[in-house]
Amino acid sequence: MAVEIRHLQRTEVREVQEAFRAGQKGSSAMPHKRNPIKSEALSGLARILRSNVIAGLENVALWHERDISHSSVERIVLPDSSLLAHYSLVKAAELIDGLVVRVDRMRSNLDASFGLVFSQPVLLALVAAGMTRDDAYRIVQDNAMRAWDGEQSFRTLLEADTRVTVSAEVLDRAFDLDRSLQHVHRTVDALLAID
Numbered sequence: 001m002a003v004e005i006r007h008l009q010r011t012e013v014r015e016v017q018e019a020f021r022a023g024q025k026g027s028s029a030m031p032h033k034r035n036p037i038k039s040e041a042l043s044g045l046a047r048i049l050r051s052n053v054i055a056g057l058e059n060v061a062l063w064h065e066r067d068i069s070h071s072s073v074e075r076i077v078l079p080d081s082s083l084l085a086h087y088s089l090v091k092a093a094e095l096i097d098g099l100v101v102r103v104d105r106m107r108s109n110l111d112a113s114f115g116l117v118f119s120q121p122v123l124l125a126l127v128a129a130g131m132t133r134d135d136a137y138r139i140v141q142d143n144a145m146r147a148w149d150g151e152q153s154f155r156t157l158l159e160a161d162t163r164v165t166v167s168a169e170v171l172d173r174a175f176d177l178d179r180s181l182q183h184v185h186r187t188v189d190a191l192l193a194i195d
Contacts (some may be wrong), residue, residue, distance in 0.1 A: 001092065002042035002142070005099070009036045016108045019098025022191050038095045052077045052084075114147045115154035121174035123156065129166045138164050 008015040011033065020026075020034045027033035055077050059070035110117055119140050126136035143161055147154040155175055158164050164171075173179060 002036075002039040002046070002095070005039040006036045006093070009034070009039070013105075013109065015109060017100045017102070018095060019100065038091055042088055042091060042095070045084060045090045045190075046194055049081055049084050049088070052081045070179075070195065113174060114152060116144050116147060118154065118180075119144050121180065122154075122171070123161045125166055125170050126164070129170065131165075 005016060005018070007013060009017045017034055018036045018038055024034075025031075027035050033103040055073050059073055062070060123133075123136050123140045126139065127133050131139075139161065140158075144154060146152065147157050155171065158171065159168070
């Protein structure tokens with residue numbers, strides 16, 4: 001989660017950002033940047049927590065009739081890992097509570113793909129209309145590469161391709177973002193129900 005937030009906060013993506021209070025400093029070298037400090041800390045702490053798992057796994061294979069070499073490791077790893085996991089969860093909750101979500105930027109990034117984010121629904125629509133998956137894949141890929149390389153509308157290229165025999169209404173459904181997101185509330189509701 002922290003790695004994803006770090007990516008989404010990058011200057012060129014800017015879809016989410018950690019809370020940033022007035023007077024807080026950003027990057028020491030680039031004052032315009034708002035560094036994702038909690039996400040960066042959580043990413044680093046996760047490495048420590050994962051490394052403690054290695055020590056725990058090495059405690060499994062012990063000499064002869066189970067010596068006590070495991071206890072010296074467990075005295076450090078178990079309490080440290082418990083505290084670190086708790087601290088990380090508290091910081092992750094703070095991070096999410098203050099997260100700024102930029103829906104406008106998400107939409108802008110989707111639009112920057114020339115409609116290519118809809119390639120799978122188009123593929124499935126062509127197959128549902130009776131085309132073989134291999135033929136449909138080739139048509140979608142051809143037009144997707146042309147759209148990407150030429151910075152053109154994927155939808156417009158599909159409409160001009162004589163191999164695409166589905167109606168405009170079928171393409172409308174394939175390119176409908178609301179249709180793609182119609183069940184997202186189930187995931188959100190399930191997460192909100194966890195207490």
